[in-house]
Amino acid sequence: MSLLRCLPCLFALTFTASLFAEDLSLTLRYQQQTASDSGRFHQLTRQETWKPEQTAIIVCDMWDLHSCESAVLRGQEFAPRLNDVLTKARQQGVTIIHAPSGCMKYYAEHPARQRAQQTLPATDIPEGITSWCYQIPAEEKGVYPVDQSDGGNDDTPQQHAKWAQEMESRGLNPRSPWTRQTELLTIDPDKDYISDQGDEVWSILAAGKIDNVILAGVHTNMCVLGRPFGLRQLAKNGKNVVLMRDMTDTMYNPKSWPFVSHFTGTDLIVSHIEKFVCPTVTSDQFLGGQPFRFKEDDRPHVVLVMAEDEYETNQTLPEFAAAYLGKDFRVSYAFGSATERNDIPGLAQALESADVVLLSVRRRALPTAQMEALRKFVAAGKPVIGIRTACHAFSLHGEDPPAGTQTWEKFDPEVFGGNYHGHHNNRLISQIEPIAPGKKHPILTGLPRDTFQQQGSLYKTAPLQKEAQVLLTGKIGGQPTEPVAWTFQRANGGRSFFTSLGHTTDFANPSFQRMLLNSVYWAAGVDVPEKFDLTKPTPPQKKI
Structure with missing residues (x-):
């Protein structure tokens, strides 16, 4: 029997199992203007209850390698926690879609890739869903909070040169060395999907009658926001989409405007998303404990x-x-x-x-x-x-x-x-x-x-x-x-x-x-700097 013919059975089994699964109780954080056109926002939360069988997690571009070594190291740091989230969510009946863009050739024979390819195309595929989305109308009301025009690589020059040399020694393109998703994340061959195409992902959601979507992975200010299966496309096309804000990272270089730490750069992007794109959640809502925090993020x-x-x-x-x-x-x-x-x-x-x-x-x-x-x-x-x-x-x-x-x-x-x-x-x-x-x-x-x-x-x-x-x-x-x-x-x-x-x-x-x-x-309790430049940073004329 072909995999295509088995898909209805798969969804039926998933639905049956979901009858015994507990609903997902989530705290969504979002931002709302204090008054019309004030430019100031209240940071608020609301409770929502989602059915696991009506929910998917999309793992965006958690590649094995990257042109920025620091980005690789940060991804490796939170990947085990993300894998725990996927394991727990999968057990609860949530659909897991792995989306390592540009790596479909590697997974050509993988059952999860074939499952995605053989999903019947949806009848309501939105126009433009196969393309990047660089902005949605709501974002026009705000100012993009970081300058990422340099690509966001925050390696030191020496580190970057050494890393590029290592990629070349492996026979890889230093600018795009990724070939697959990181091995730190498990892909269940019997349940999961692999796709980097917007229409395929949309069809997977449609086949499972899934309206609730969680995005995790990297990089929030680029791929997570802009990919055909990313936050902007899903938000503007009516999905109840959220970002898992502690299971992500950004491509932001602190030497660029607004000249803040890398982690503050991520916070600024998350805040932008909460204001203009969609709410956010955290991994502890699946796993308990506290939200994930990078070991080098010691900011009070x-x-x-x-x-x-x-x-x-x-x-x-x-x-x-x-x-x-x-x-x-x-x-x-x-x-x-x-x-x-x-x-x-x-x-x-x-x-x-x-x-x-x-x-x-x-x-x-x-x-x-x-x-x-x-x-x-x-x-x-x-x-x-x-x-x-x-x-x-x-x-x-x-x-x-x-x-x-x-x-x-x-x-x-x-x-x-x-x-x-x-x-x-x-x-x-x-x-x-x-x-x-x-x-x-x-x-x-x-x-x-x-x-x-x-x-x-x-x-x-x-x-x-x-x-x-x-x-x-x-x-x-x-x-x-x-x-x-x-x-x-x-x-x-x-x-x-x-x-x-x-x-x-x-x-x-x-x-x-x-x-x-x-x-x-x-x-x-932080040492007061002996010197501090009180010159206010000037934003670039063009923000990306």
């Missing part, structure tokens, strides 16, 4: 929380983070709701994996779950940074919070060791002065010891609690000197930093920029 996770209407920090802080934090930190953003004052969507989820939180919030109550997540974060002794209005972030002047929300009236003294009790007139210019030149603190690294002007009103903060160490002071003629920046050792051992600076104009001041940058390194 910094969460920037912005919910104030006076100083535009929902714009200045993301610009600051994009310019200066991407080399050494993983950065997430939580913005106040544009429609509900006492809500910061996504805050609780972001705090679950945060190492440092930086707050720019003014007089908000929070939904109970969000406030409990914040209290848990602080109680765990994790570091907190606050700027400007953060000293009265969760105070409503003693008024009762709306139903279902909570305040934290003593947040300032308990978390920052502060004593905010108003501010001087906005028209009065204060002089900001660092502590005595003989005193040193990591947060003051690289700061000139010259006095500078503060444009916003000077906060009244004295006296601080005894555990506070003052770094900057402010002075208005005829008025007492006020602390302007200080560190604080909390009762639970956690460290905090607060500055009453943070006015819109302060972000143009190199002294403020450097101090805020230093405070993130200090809070995260």
